[in-house]
Amino acid sequence: MIGLRSIRLKLLAVVLLTTLLALLVSLGGIIAYDLRNYHRTLLADMAVQSELLGHMTSAALTFDDPGLARQNLGLLRLRPGVNAAAIYKAGGALFASYVAPGQAGSFPARAGADGVRIDGGQLHLFKRIVDNGELLGTVYLRADYNLLGHILDYLGIAIGVAALALLAAYLLMRRLDAVITRPVLAIAEVAREVVGTGDYSRRAPRLGEDEVAQLADSFNKMLAEIEHRTRALETSNREIARAAEQRSAAQQEVMRLNADLERRVLERTLQLEASNVELARAVEEAKSADQAKSSFLSAMSHELRTPLNAILGFAQILTSERLPSTLAQKHEFADHILKSGRHLLTLINEILDLAKVESGTVDLSLEPVGLADMLAECDSMIAPLAAQRRIGLVFPDACALNVRADRTRLKQVLLNLLSNAVKYNRDGGTVLLDCHDGGAGLVRLSVQDTGAGLRAEQLDGLFQPFNRLGQERGTQEGTGIGLVVTKRLVELMAGQIGVSSQPGVGSVFWVDLPATAPTPAPAAPAPEPAAAAAAARPGAAALTLLYVEDNPANLRLVEEIVRFRPGLRLLSAPDGKLGVEMARAHRPDLILMDLNLPGIGGAEALQLLRADPLTAHIPVIALTANAMPRDVERGLAQGFARYLTKPINIDEFTQAVNSTLAGVAHREEQT
Incomplete structure (x- = not known):
């Protein structure tokens, strides 16, 4: 019964599916054709309607008569499919409109481009009104686009037709089922019994004289042949199967061993190759690192010892009793020490920047x-x-361009390029700075000099550390680091730097940075009071300055600077704890605070001063060797009034003290 149901169901399914497929193809073609016809007819009708409205309202647009335009649009009430219509002027403004009863009265704010748009079951059409080549306005029509309703109607018809056709096919197959499937099912029944019992003596009945009867004869002959051969092969098959099974097991074991061996050999080979590659890379990196370290230390030793030689040498002469010198010579030696010290500070700053x-x-x-x-x-x-x-310096008269960059680092880049252009220029030469739009959203800044220029081999190593031009002749000072730092800073600001040069003519260094729109300029700060007013006021008592410093030499330097300032009294403390106690006892007007102090540090001492009502109002200036930008930001965030770095710049130090004391004096006058 299983086979009977299966073949009958399959045959029925084939007939029904064939019938359904033919119906779907036929109905689908008819529906698609009719829907396409509906779409084209509606578009053509709306296009003709827009053309008619355009011609009818051209006079109204020409004479600016919205009433006439509305009368023309009112004729659309004879077209129930049109929900709304409007006339727009040539500039796009709404001129006249029409809304069918019961429809929404919203219209586009401006006239759109010519074309058709279907949105939310409605068709929107814009058509320009052109008369004698002149654009007078635009016609807008909105109509029902009931394509979905047509589709649903057709689907209902298609479903009904398909159901009737399938029912007819089903009834017809019920009549023809026994004629087609009975002989086949008889053969299937015998085959199922032979398979189930293993009795090859069974034979299928021969019903009729068609192809199925021939199939039954062939099937019976096959059963007889199988019966004959089965008996002959049963014994030998058992032996062959046993031998084959043994050979298969042995072969599989050999293959497994070979695969395992190949896998292990491949793994060991790959591991060895990877180890060799890593070892070679490590050796090369170690060699490169060792060479770079040696070159760096050699260059650093030379660059540091050169200014130190001048500083220590002239200092020994100034302090030696066996080498007397005149006052003019002392001034000269001091100038050399100052110049070498500044060069050493520049070297240290550039190394830190790098x-x-x-x-x-x-x-x-x-x-x-x-x-x-x-x-x-x-x-x-x-x-x-x-x-x-x-x-001579030639700068542009006005450069209204703006770039996206870090202000401080951009100034550092430009000053480095300008100082190099001056340093490697000829006496009486010219340095030309230019800025212009570089295209592709970039601004190009270029610095041109009239120096000796650079050869090709010099250009190749120009941006390498300690590659100082002129060092082979000993004619120029420098570290050879500035251009390396400049290149890295420009790249960090999403820019590029390059150079072109011609020996005997000069060089041009250029920097490309992203262009940007300017920001509103901040309000100008109020001018600081004069330095003299900060130091002392007529008839006022002397101001007290407390310096917390553990280094005697640094303390001595500040004492000498303050000694020339009338009206200032200097107190000192060697550590943070004593500095806080002296501040509470003497109530100074200003405190200079080192950060790296024994006991409690400068930042902790500042917090103690701020927590005490007696000292909370006293301004504190940080004076420290921690000169990294993040140290400066951290110090100002902690509450220091100013942040000065060592070595002390006397002018900067004086200005900071003056401005802070002036603020103190102003507060006292207000109180």
Whole structure:
């Protein structure tokens, strides 16, 4: 019965599916054709309607008569399929409109481009009104686009037709089922019994004279042949199966062993190759690191010892009783010491900058930077250096461009390029700075000099550390680090740096940075009071300055600076704890605080002072050798009024003290 049901169901399914497929193809073609016809007819009708409205309302648009346009639009009430219509002027403004009863009265704010758009079951059409080549306005029509309703109607018809056709096919197959499937099922029944019992003596009945009867004869002959051969092969098959099973097991074991061996050999080979590659890479990296370290230490030793030689040498002469010197010579020696000290400080700062850039710890604040003010600052800062060698500076009269960069680091980049252009220029030469739009959203800044220029081999190593031009002749001072730091800073600001040079003519260094829109200029700060007013006021008592410092030499330096300031009294403390106690006892007007102090540090001492009502109002200036940008930011965030770094710049130190004391004096006058 299982076989009977199976073949009958399959045959019935084939007939029904064939019938259904034919119906779907036929009905689908008819529906698609009719829907396409509906779409085209509706579009053509709306296009013709828009053309008619355009011609009818051209006069109204020409004479600016909205009433006439509304009368023309009112004729659309004879077209129930049109929900709304409007006339727009040539500029896109609404001129006249029509809304069918019971429809929404919203219209587009402006006339759209010519075309048709279908949205939410509605068709929207825009058509320009052109008369004698002149655009007068635009016609807008909104009509029902009931494509979904047509589809649903057709689907209902298709389902009904398909159901009737399938029912007819089913009834017809019920009549023909026994004629087609009975002989086949008889053969299937015999085959099932032979398979179930293993009795090959059974034979299928022969019903009729068609192909199924021939199939029954062939099936019976096959059963007879199988019966004959089965008996002959049963014994030998058992032996062959046993031998084959044994050979298969042995072969599988051999294959398993071979595969395992190949896998182990491949793993060991890959491990050995990887180890060799890693070892070779490690050896090369170690060699490169060792060479780089040796070169760095050698260059550093030379660069540090050169200014130290001048500092220590002239200092020994000044302190030696066996080498007497005149006052003019003492001034000369002091100038040499000061110059070498500043060079040593520059070297240390550049090495620190290089270390920060290479380690990725540089903190940048990218913001819009106006180049006009930036170039003016650079001009004023580089002018004294250029004047010493009679080098002319040519800056643009006005540069209204803005770049996205870190203001401080951009100034550092420009000053480095300008100072190099002055340093490697000829006496009486020229340095030309230019800024212009570089295209692709970039601004190009270029610095051109009239120096000796660079050869090709010099350009190849120009941005390498300690590659100082002129060192082979001993004609120029420098560290060879500045251009390396400059290149890294430009790249961190998403820019590029390059150089072109011609020996005997000069060099041009250029920097490309992203262009940006300017930001509103901040309000100008109020001018600081004069330095003299900060130091003392007529008839006022002397101001007290407390310096917390554990280094005697640094303390002595500040004492000498303050000694020339009338109206200032200096107190000192060697550690943070004593500094806090002296501040509570003497109530100074200003405190200078080192950060690295024995016992409690400067930051902790500041917190103790702020927590005490007796000292909370006293301004505290940090004076420390912690000169990293993040140290400065941290110090100002902790509450220090100013943050000064060592070595002390006397002018900067004096200005900071003056401005802070002036603020103290102003508060006292108010109270």
